[in-house]
Amino acid sequence: MLRYLTKRLGYYAALLIAAVFLAYAISASALQPRTYFDAKVPRPSAESVEHQLTSLNLNDRTPVLVRFGHWTGGLLHGDLGRTIHDTPVSDDFGRRVWVSLRLMLLGSLLGMLLGVAAGAWSAVRQYRISDRLLTVLSFVLLSTPVFLVALFLKNGAIAAKDAAGHEVVPFTGYETPGLTGGLGAHLADWALHLLLPTVSLALGGLATYSRYQRGTMLDVLGSDYLRTAEAKGLTRRRALLKHGLRTAVIPMSTMFAYSFLGIFTGAIFTETIFGWHGMGEWLIQSINEQDVNSVVAINLFTAVVVLASGFLADTLHAALDPRVRS
């Protein structure tokens, strides 16, 4: 198992290096920091623009490879470079990363767990009313883009506020500014603010996973070994959980790996819609400001997160399926 995981780790490291280089090359050549300085009022002199661009490692007259080398040198010392406003990128990064991770981790975990549970449950109750209802619901959810789900929820919250006369569920930001009270009050406040963004992220995952899980579970339900497990005296529930669900989850572990991409994209939308100051808002803002170093930092973050979740999926796969380990 260790050998298999080491091999995967090496492959992921190669992917990470290639991905980061590609991200740097694309961002550095597509974005134009020069236009940001040229558009400033009052317009700075040509020399000062040149000077600032060079000191920020953004000068488009330096070859991309040289700039990339410079940036990598900094990265090895834990330095992500400076933003276009000449502040350290790591400051922004450190502030925003927890805002986003909170949302993404909760949203994906919730979607995954509920989806697997709902799919397995609906497979066991195939063709009953509850199965059909769940199927219809997941089809409608699968056909609704995440940003639309978020907008529906937000509009619902606004309507509820108008009807009740006060805010029922918060729909902007991730905390109430200037909230007083102890830790409990803060935690409750956070949880309430997390509710709508998390739900809009989790619903998509719930729909996808439940469809796939229903399919794999149906296969397992008809299998001989499950009948054997029941014949040797296990109750149906125990046989289903111990032998059925475990086998049915294996093909899903590969899905978990790349699902984080979808979650990240979804988080960009939900953050923007619910007014969270997270990575998603940062991305859109820094693209509009032609801020290459920030954009590359976000790319680095997503690449690391995606590959880490890929590695986690491999580990999960190896743990569940003994054939992979050898």
Added chain:
Amino acid sequence: MTAVAAEPTDPDSPVGRADPADPTGRPRATGRGRLVLARLLAARGAVAGAVLILLLFALAFGGPYLTPWDYAAPDFSALHQPPSAEHWFGTNGVGQDVFAQTVRGLQKSLIIGLLVALFSTVLASVVGACAGYFGGWADRALMFLVDLLLVFPSFLIITIVSSRLKSAGWIAFVLLLALFNWMITARVVRSMTLSLREREFVRAARFMGVRPLRIISRHILPNVASFLIIDATIAVGGAVMSETALSYFGFGVKAPDVSLGTLLAAGTSEAPVFPWMFYFAAGLLVLFVLAVNLVGDGLRDALDPTAGGAPRRSRRSPRSRRSWRKQK
């Protein structure tokens, strides 16, 4: 990600071509076609989806002729008017007819969805079949490329690049979307090709000296066609969703063009007070993607005799279980 078990039929062997139960030796192709059609018509969801898609296409392309209003022309005597006999879906803040706009946006979104699905499916089938058939370094290099593109959120790259492509218009946007939409399909095609490569009819062709590219186009691709058809259908829905999301944030279709995404963006802030500016476009978007998914699901059941891959695999067919196990 979609796990699909390949149980290809062989077009060139006598068994594959003629039905053994049929002594006249009539080609089986029509029989299969009829069977698929019969199965498809038996699935109520798929029929409803197909009818919906036809209606939406009729609305998108015939709608502009039904209304006297142009999608861009303002009617200053009617600002923020609710739906009425004159303006069927109401008007927006500058008096533009929302029906004309929605129909026009639907048209653009449908065209983009179809083109993206077409391009990405062609790319995926070529790359996947080549990687699977040639193997070795070509395979490793192509799969590395696939993994590399999967590591990026396509949204990031499209937003970065599209800020430079303002002048190139929506065709460049279609190509960008297609470029980031083919990787998973290519993986499935590759794994199907791997097993097809060892089949007798492909080996026979190889030993007869048929050139690799010809084998791919004559023997490999026809055998993955049913998967590609299903996948392309579902890709239309996915492409429309990506298009609207990107356009919503201003990175896709840009003014003066309208798509469902730009309409939703314009209607969002007004939705609580003037719901008709938001919910008609939102409803049509969900309806179209839902219809596409229903048809895709029905096709999956109808086309694949072994009932491959994901959601609705029948537990009644013993063959499906066998192929599933083999594939694991």
